[in-house]
Amino acid sequence: MKVFLIDDQKITNVLNKKYLNMIREDLVIYDFDDPELALEALEKEMPALIFLDLNMPIVSGWDILSFMRNQNIEIPVIILTSSNSQQDRDKATLYHNVFSFQLKPLTKVGFTDLLDGALKLGKEEDLQSKLAPDQKTEK
Amino acid sequence: MNATQSYLGYKILFEAMVRFSAGISEVKSLERLPYEISRHLKYLINFQNFRFYYTVPEGMDLIMVDKVGYTSYVLSCQLDPDTLEAEVMETGIPGHIKCPETGDNLHCWKFANGKDQHSLIRIQSHDTLSLAENSIPLIKVINKMVSTRVENLKMVDLIHRQNRKLENLTVALQSKNDEVRELNRMQEATIQEKTASLKSSNSKLKALIQFNSHQLREPLTRVLGMIAIKDDIPQSEFISDILPLMQESVVDLDFAVREVIERSELLNEEMETT
Structure with a gap:
């Protein structure tokens, strides 16, 4: 199962990668501290899940969400941000592939719950086709 | 005869x-x-x-x-x-x-x-x-x-005098009226000016608060995240992978605090002068 970590702060990606690897061993994690590279890799790699920061210079999390909407790329997104503004939360609901809005820092427990949530959601909706087959083949 | x-x-x-x-x-x-x-x-x-x-x-x-x-x-x-x-x-x-x-x-x-x-x-x-x-x-x-x-002319005189008095009063009233209107106009202008300046300070303050909260929270969450992972990984891994990066984040945090203070002071000066 492919997972993208997009955050301009390298340390955040390092921490998140460590947590994700702790929880599950079957994850292929791509981390990007340059969102532009993430944009380029998106269509080619088609990950099953994206952890996305919002406040980034040049290309913001919003730019990436808009890009996905314009390209009809349907990948579940978890927003992981240090901004707790209600305005951002409201804006995020406008993107239907955003299924969680999380405040940094996210710890081991948080990641476990989120992944469980993502898998459950995947069984009900189109996540299934992305998460479940990967899960089977990996196992 | x-x-x-x-x-x-x-x-x-x-x-x-x-x-x-x-x-x-x-x-x-x-x-x-x-x-x-x-x-x-x-x-x-x-x-x-x-x-x-x-x-x-x-x-x-x-x-x-x-x-x-x-x-x-x-x-x-x-x-x-x-x-x-x-x-x-x-x-x-x-x-x-x-x-x-x-x-x-x-x-x-x-x-x-x-x-x-x-x-x-x-x-x-x-x-x-x-x-x-x-x-x-x-x-x-x-x-x-x-x-x-004589009685008639005196009456006419009296009427003329009263008319003149009334005219003077009317003129005085008109000038008072003009004064009041001018005062009102000036007050309205002052109120508008004050309202505009309050609105502008308000939105500047809002912008500053938003800037501050993000500017401070971003490096802080990094530090918190690094502290949180300490018990989840071996100490040697923490020392080799995490600790070197911590200093960078703390410096960023310090820089952010300084910038926040600087911006507040700038805004303060700006609002005092207007």
């Missing part, structure tokens, strides 16, 4: 009376009244000197006319106590004396024209009989006409 003569006499008198009446009713001011009286009075009575007194609250107004054409109007004068006029004014009895030097006759009558309003007529004349007998009804009519005219 006698009848014709007296008929002619009345006709002339009537004619003179009409002219006297028409003349003084055309006069538009009190000052002009004595002149108009002098033009017509000589056709009505034979006189050397004619005086008409008219009571006013401050004393008496006096119209003086003499045979050679000297005329004047005196406002609010006082009667000389030793004169024939003063005596007639007090007693109300018509008076007649003969001037010892000139031999002229002085006649004086008092008339009540209305409530508390009196007039006096004093005539100095060479003859006495005509005045004393035939002229009495004539004098009464002259008094009636002159006092009515």
Whole structure:
């Protein structure tokens, strides 16, 4: 199962990668501290899940969400941000592939719950086709 | 013959009376009244000197006319106590004396024209009989006409004065009105200015708060995240992978705090100067 970590702060990606690897061993994690590279890799790699920061210079999390909407790329997104503004939360609901809005820092427990949530959601909706087959083949 | 003569006499008198009446009713001011009286009075009575007194609250107004054409109007004068006029004014009895030097006759009558309003007529004349007998009804009519005219003109004067007062008041009111309007306008402008400046400071403050919260929280969450992972990974891994990166984040945090303070101070200065 492919997972993208997009955050301009390298340390955040390092921490998140460590947590994700702790929880599950079957994850292929791509981390990007340059969102532009993430944009380029998106269509080619088609990950099953994206952890996305919002406040980034040049290309913001919003730019990436808009890009996905314009390209009809349907990948579940978890927003992981240090901004707790209600305005951002409201804006995020406008993107239907955003299924969680999380405040940094996210710890081991948080990641476990989120992944469980993502898998459950995947069984009900189109996540299934992305998460479940990967899960089977990996196992 | 006698009848014709007296008929002619009345006709002339009537004619003179009409002219006297028409003349003084055309006069538009009190000052002009004595002149108009002098033009017509000589056709009505034979006189050397004619005086008409008219009571006013401050004393008496006096119209003086003499045979050679000297005329004047005196406002609010006082009667000389030793004169024939003063005596007639007090007693109300018509008076007649003969001037010892000139031999002229002085006649004086008092008339009540209305409530508390009196007039006096004093005539100095060479003859006495005509005045004393035939002229009495004539004098009464002259008094009636002159006092009515004086009363009218005084009324007109009063109305004019009041009109002028009203006009002045209107002008004063208008200027006050303008002042009030100007004050209102200035106040409105001040309020608008203040509101605009408050709105602008408000939005600047909001922007600063938003900036601050993100600017501070971002490096802080990194540090928190690094602390949180400490118990989840081996100590050697923490020391090798995480610790070196922690310093960078703490420096970022320190930098953010400084910038926040700097921006607040800048905004403070800006708001104090406006």
